[in-house]
Amino acid sequence: MDAEAEMLLRYLHGLREAMIWKLDGVTEHDARRPLTPTGTNLLGLVKHVASMEMGYFTAPLGRPSPVPMPWLEDGAAFNADLFATEEESRDWVLDFYRTAWRTTDDAVADLGLDAPAQVPWWGENGRTTLGRLVVHLIVETARHAGHADILRELLDGAVGMRPGNDNMPEAEISDWHTHVEELQRLADEFL
Structure with missing residues (x-):
């Protein structure tokens, strides 16, 4: 594998780890609880991120999916890729995500970044390369890792990039309360 592919996968791996870290220490109820008006x-x-990853690095590259994804088929429940069913445990979702990682990593190692890809759901712009798919996945995973950051903070106040590095300024809880109160005061100036 060339240096560019290794670099891209290193960034992707960090984002993957951030996604699963957001589940650490969260109850099953809180992991499944809808926290936004869209659920x-x-x-x-x-x-969802696992489904995206599996979807982009199988059919568009002419490779079979090692895991069926019925939630993406016609007739599936509304928004079915964005919630776990009663039968889909946390462990099952995490195993599925790790299978998606291996599928992507194997595709990059086997085919290289210049390999052609055809993404049917991109329409006439669907002809691309595996390298572009990796960049697309990094962007999408980063976007959803940000969503996960916010959800986790709403649940229990836990924030940060990864264990041992929350990437937040050092502050006491009282400092954060004072900061939020000041931001609210500033916002209220525009009522």
Whole structure:
């Protein structure tokens, strides 16, 4: 594997780890609980990102999916890739995500970044390369990792990039309360 592919996969791996870290220490109830008006929840985000990853690095590259994804088929429940069913445990979702990782990593190693790809759901712009798919996946995973950051903070106040590095300024809880109060005061100036 060339240096560019290794670099891209290193960034992707960090984002993948951030996604699953957001589930650490969260109850099954809280992992599944909808926290936005559209039903966004932590476990559903992980299932969605895994589905995206599996979807982009199988059929568009002419490779079979090692896991069926009935939630993406016609007739599936509304928004079915963004929540885990009763039968889809947290462990199942995490195993599915790790299978998607291996599928992507194997495709990059086997085919290289210049390999052609055809993404049917991109329409006439669907002809692309595996390298572009990796970049697309990094962007999408980063976007959803940000969603997961916010959901986790709403659940229990936990924030950060990864264990041992929250990437937040050092502050006491009282400092954050004062900061939020000041931001609210500033916003209220525009009522």
